[in-house]
Amino acid sequence: MGFHETPEGIYYREWAPGATQAWLIGEFCDWERKHEMKKLEHGKWELFLPNNEDGSRAIKHMSHVKVSFDSTSGERCDRIPPWINYAVMEKTKPVYIGVYYMPEKSFEWKNERPKNTQGLRIYEAHVGISSKEPTIASYRHFADDIIPRIAENGYNAIQLMAVMEHAYYGSFGYQVTSFFATSSRFGEPDDLKYLIDKAHGYGILMLLDIVHSHASMNVDDGLNRFDGTDHCYFHEGERGNHSLWGSRLFNYGHWEVMRFLLSNLRWWVEEYRFDGFRFDGVTSMMYKHHGMGVGFSGDYNEYFGDDVDGESFCYMQMANAMLHELYPDHMITIAEDVSGMPALSLPVAMGGGGFDYRLSMAIPDKWIEILKELSDEEWDIGNIVHTLTNRRHGEKSIAYAESHDQALVGDKTIAFWLMDKEMYTHMSDLAPKSLIVDRGIALHKMIRFLTYTLGGEGYLNFIGNEFGHPEWLDFPRAGNNESFQYARRQWNVVDDPLLKYKYLNKWDAAMHATCNNYDWLNAPQAYVSLKHEGDKLIIFERAGLLFVFNFHHSNSFPDYKVGTSLKGKLKVVLSSDDPEFGGFNRVDKSSEFWVKEGDGWHDRPNSTMIYIPNRVCLAFAAE
Structure with missing residues (x-):
């Protein structure tokens, strides 16, 4: 075609x-x-x-x-031909037009695809907002200026948003108009290949945010009413419209629609060498009600029955089976699902959906709920642990404290919830001391590390959040006079040696370096030995490490007895209280902590005594 x-x-x-x-x-x-x-x-x-x-x-x-x-x-x-590989805005009107893109010289790939051998550490990114300038950044800018930053911090995968052409920039790439075309805002198709080749050179996997859950309503430059009917690619009538998203819904029961979508997946893998996909809107695809007005309490009647869209679920099974059979050495698929559908992340041969991972979407919602509604003294430690560990056994999850959803106008990032306007006045090392900023930096590190170590088998961060980006994200639109002021990332603040954003960025890199050494993402789920509501402590073991989190706002504990299965002498391998991370240097990392074997504590066979300051997290390993 x-x-x-x-x-x-x-x-x-x-x-x-x-x-x-x-x-x-x-x-x-x-x-x-x-x-x-x-x-x-x-x-x-x-x-x-x-x-x-x-x-x-x-x-x-x-x-x-x-x-x-x-x-x-x-x-x-x-x-516009649906299979077109490039589309640009017309000069005379705000409508896209197809481009016959067939350069005489094919792009020369320089780097081989990397193979993923460790747990996924994903950097979710949007090319257009990746510059500090109030403009639309390019694929080549991202490749040359941003990928080195991502590699330096220790991520091993990039999840790229808004690549499939979308006429409305503010849709964040989720209202696709041309499914085979790379977004022309950021450059030509070969420029995207340059970006992917550059990432592969750093050993970084490239994941595409694929949107097969719905399509733009646009007629002139989209798939809608392509042949004059409302049911060419989509269901006819009301079933073909998503009332909340204002978009069209594919008819997954039609052979030609299936061929179109399955071919689309192959196109991105073979033409651009993407290593996998994050499937958007999986909950909406799986259910005829699209997840609207359904709380998914865990009752199995909510997961099965007449509300399930069998055609779309079969499409996802076919897509996963095809991808993993054709590309067994380098294929990763992730489901964006809030429902918790059983077996979604199990192989198709086992009756599952075939995805490798699902996104743990309840985790960021929980953190925002806590920061928005509760004082420090009211934090429910047991509820936090439950949210982070509430995933189906044998199905892998991607944990994240916040993604692009929390960065958008209308919500706040974790850094903003913690520090708000103080970020504009007290983030300099030369500024007067701010208890709000001290608290914010400490909890920002703890929230991310707890999510990373306890929450899943993969970890995700959205571009800029690793250093507590000081602004929300707002695309040019009529409501802001088409401004690019907030459709960018302020790398200048993390690069400024006088500002405290550098501490959060260094902590981000240190987390990844520690995970690289101990690889807890590939280890079984953690054993949580302590959830203490009064002391606000969480203690657990995973991958041969002992993790201790003290969320208490004021209490430090000099001789706290901790249960462990580790033996011998323990050392601190990571402390959020180190000065290089904006901490107060209350933990002496040269200290030795001897384990008393046979002195069981908190359902662990052994125990040791540690010093754990307030609002600090520590990771111990046996020497």
Whole structure:
């Protein structure tokens, strides 16, 4: 389907069952209906354009094109080809147009795909907002300026948002108009290949935020009413519309729709060398009610029965089975699901959905709820631990304290909830001491480390949150006079040696370095030995490490008895109280902590005595 070059000329094929006649039009024929397509079976159309007499292609590289139909209702439909690999904004009106993108010289890949051998440490990113300047950043800017930062901090995967072309920038890439096209705002398709090749050179896996859950309502530059009907790619009538998102819903029971979407997955893997996908809106796909108005309390009647959309679930199973069979050495799939559907992250052969991971979406909601509604003294330690450990046995989860959802206008990031306006006045090392900032930096580190170590088998961070980005995220729109002021990332604040953002960034790198050494993400779930409401302590073991978190706002404990299965002499391998992380240096990392074997405590066979200051987290390992 789409455009294909042969030595003799160009083939173009399309699927439009609602059309009575079809033509390929564009700059190559002065937009006239000169090249009528031949109708094939099952609503397919085909055209062959032979080379010119001088041997050149009938359509030039970067030439604008469209497909034109007469529909069964007599309507003329001029549309962007759904399989187009590049689309740009027209010069005369705010509508996208298809581009025949076939450079003579193919992109030369320099680096091999890396293989993931450790737990996923994902850096969720958006190319357009990655510059500190109030503008739209490019693929090449991200490759040259941002990927080195990501690698230096120790992430081993990048999850790239908003790559599939979307006419409305403010949709964050979730209202896709051209599914095979890379967003032209950030550069040409080869520029994206440059970015991915650069990441692979650092040993970083590339994951695409794939949107197969719905599509833009746009008609002129989207899939909607492509052949003049409302049911070409989508369900007809109300079933084909998502009332909350204002978008169209695919008919996953139609063979050609399945082929379109499955081919789309292969395209991104084979043409651009993505290593996997984060599937957006999986909850909406799985249920006919799309998750709207359903709390998912855990009652199994909520997961199964008439509310489940069997066609879409089968599509996800087919997609996962295909991807893992075709690319067994380098394929990762992640489900964005809030429902907790059982077996979603188990292999299809076991009756599961086939995903490798699901996102633990309850975790960031819990942290925001706590910071928004509770004082420090009211934190429910047991409830926090329950939220972080409440995942299905044998199904892997990606834990995160906050993602792009919490960064958007209308919500606040964790740093903003903790420090608010103090971030603008007291984040300098030269500024007067601020108890709010001290608390904020301490809890920011603890929240992220607890989520990282206890919450899952993978970890995710959204671009800028690792250093407590001081602003929310707001795309240009009528409500802000089309401003780019908040559609950017202020790297200048973390690069300024006088500002305290550097402490959070160094902590982020230290967490990853420690995980690289002990790889708790690949270890079984942690054994939590203590959840103490009065002392506000959480203690657990995982991957041969003993983790201790003291969330108390004022109480430090000089001789706290801790149960452990470790033996011998323990050492502190990571302390959030180190000065390089903005701490107060109350923990002497040269201290030795001897384990008393046989002196069981808190359901652990052994015990030791430690010093744990307030608002500090520690990780111990046996020497």
